Amino acid sequence: MVRIAVLGLGRVGLRAAYNLASRGFDVLGLDASNDAVSKARSLGLDARLYDVEGRKAGEYLRGERVVAALVTLPYSVASRTVAHLSSAGIPVVAASIKPLSLETGLVRAPVLTEVGVSPGLSNVILYREAAGSGGGAYARVYVGSFGAREDELLSHASTWRVEEMLEQYVTPAKLIQDGLEKEADPLDPSYWMEYRDPEHGPLECFPSQGLAGFIQRRGSLFRDLMECSLRRRGHLRVVLTMRGLGLLDSTPLKVSGCIVRPFDMAVKLVELRYPPDAGDTAVFTVEALRGGVWRTLARASLTHGGGWSASSKMVGGAASAFTEVFAAEGLWEEEPGIIYPEDLYELGLVDRLLSLLPSHGISLEVG
Numbered sequence: 001m002v003r004i005a006v007l008g009l010g011r012v013g014l015r016a017a018y019n020l021a022s023r024g025f026d027v028l029g030l031d032a033s034n035d036a037v038s039k040a041r042s043l044g045l046d047a048r049l050y051d052v053e054g055r056k057a058g059e060y061l062r063g064e065r066v067v068a069a070l071v072t073l074p075y076s077v078a079s080r081t082v083a084h085l086s087s088a089g090i091p092v093v094a095a096s097i098k099p100l101s102l103e104t105g106l107v108r109a110p111v112l113t114e115v116g117v118s119p120g121l122s123n124v125i126l127y128r129e130a131a132g133s134g135g136g137a138y139a140r141v142y143v144g145s146f147g148a149r150e151d152e153l154l155s156h157a158s159t160w161r162v163e164e165m166l167e168q169y170v171t172p173a174k175l176i177q178d179g180l181e182k183e184a185d186p187l188d189p190s191y192w193m194e195y196r197d198p199e200h201g202p203l204e205c206f207p208s209q210g211l212a213g214f215i216q217r218r219g220s221l222f223r224d225l226m227e228c229s230l231r232r233r234g235h236l237r238v239v240l241t242m243r244g245l246g247l248l249d250s251t252p253l254k255v256s257g258c259i260v261r262p263f264d265m266a267v268k269l270v271e272l273r274y275p276p277d278a279g280d281t282a283v284f285t286v287e288a289l290r291g292g293v294w295r296t297l298a299r300a301s302l303t304h305g306g307g308w309s310a311s312s313k314m315v316g317g318a319a320s321a322f323t324e325v326f327a328a329e330g331l332w333e334e335e336p337g338i339i340y341p342e343d344l345y346e347l348g349l350v351d352r353l354l355s356l357l358p359s360h361g362i363s364l365e366v367g
Contacts, residue, residue, distance in 0.1 A: 001026040004140050004329050005061050005069040007052040007081060012031040012095060012116075013072035015308060015316025015325065017045055019360045020070075023324060028064055030057075030332040045121060053077050058088020068332045070323045072316075074161065086111050091332035095120075095319040097164075102338065110331055115322035116315050117284050118143045118210040118227055120341050121364070124350055125286045125298045126214065127342035129220035134144060136179075138289035139297075141204060142195050144230030145311040147299050148279035148304065156207075164272045166263065168229060172249050173207035174215050175226040181219055186229075187240050195230060197283060199301050203230045216323050218342060230283055249288035279304035282314040284364075300364045317360040323358070 002025050008018040009031040017040065021027045029040045029047035040047035050060070054071065070083055077092060079101040085092050093101060094113040102111070111172045114120060120308040122141045145159070159165040172183040173191075180271055184191050184207045195203045205228035215225065242248055247266040252259050281304075286297040294349040302310040322341070326332055329349055331339065344350050357364050 003028065003064065003066045004071065004323065004327060005030060005064065005066045007031075007057070007069055007085075008072040008074075009033070009040045010072065011046060011309060011312035011318060012316045013070070013147065014040055014043070015126060015312045015361075016070055016072060016095070016320040017047075017319060018043055019320035020323060021045055023320075023359060025324075025327070028066065055084050058080065058085045058090045061085070061090050066092065068323065068327050070319060071095065072319060081106075082111060085109075086336075087147060091326070093323045093326050094318070095315070097210060098193055099216075104285060105339065107338060108336050110326075110334045110336060112326050112341075114213055114323060114341055115319050117318050119214055120318050120322065121284065121298070122211065122227070122286060123214045123218075123341035124312065124344055124353065125366075126211075126225070127218060127221075127345050128350055129286075129288050129297055130218065132346060137223060140222040140225070140287050140294075141211065142197075142230055142283065142285040142287070143210065143228040144203075144205070145280050145282040145309075145314070146203070146230065146232045146235075148281055156248040160311050162274060163267045166239075166248065166270070167266060168207075168208055169243070170250075170263070171209050173209050173227070174212040174224050175207055176219055176224055177226075179223050183214060187236070187243055189240070190234075192236060193228060193366070194233075195228065197230075197285075197301075200281060200283065202233060202235055203283075204233050205230050206236055213340070214342065217340065218249075223288075250278045280310045282310035284314065284333050296365075296367045298364055298366050302362070317357065317362040321353060321356045321362070324356055325349055 004025050005028045007014050009029050017027050029045050030050040030052050037047045038051050070093045072095045077097050081095050083094050086109045089109050091109045092111045095116050118141050169186050180309050188205045189205045193205050195205050208227050208229040211227045247262050249262045277303045282302045285299045287294045302313050304310045
């Protein structure tokens, strides 16, 4: 039985570990949180308390004879953990929302990075479209999660880390317009669009940075490309008001003798007032312009259920499917180096990946 470690048993990691165990892999879950370990054990998983950020993690996993490690840690610590593991010769799959900071000279094992929905599945579908059209493609990715209820002020967005959600609005988005790479302010209303979802009706969306790494590597194949994050209508005006009040600023202020960043205060205030988990919906759609008409290349929509949030099912399912391909198709035995999701097209593994998604909880309609 193939042994795989999952480092980080938060919502995404827990779902990925559960999926992989259900697929017959011998899964070892590691987390520094007692609560996370206890929850994983309640699902029948082999989970242990461990400092997943420590330098000795690679040595520990070598002793456990794992074929690969799936890292599902927050971005702020993921680069360091992946670096420690790969330098110790442990093949790694990294579910990162942004390009990791890795020194290629220190990578001593294969590292499949940016696996997830977008980046991740989006890269695979976009690259297949662009390669098939010979370049000059026009495409958009619509992705996001939002509360199942519409009657709460903050339920028109769904997140498990408020800090990461708010960072989306202060981080310039990367996109391509008229064949040129550009940066866009996510809160510039001129970039906002309405997206009419066939199941959930009109949603609003703004440019986001999930395709930044893909654009840097493959942007020359596109004439127009943008990732748009989805929210229920009204959300962006709320966030724009927050920025107007200075709540998204990072410049430290002195308040009652204490030095604080308004952004940090905003994170804490939103965390305290965020509505209880009443369920969510996750949507992922890729469209391309063909013959003057926008056509759907791929679409998935999930709702909460069975004790899982929709977003954890979507992102965790994508991460575990990529990990199965990595382990079962021998990518872990490749030469040391970084592998990106779109590289699976060159390796002839796209159909294999897409065929696995239903087994990992994602029903992806491919056009």
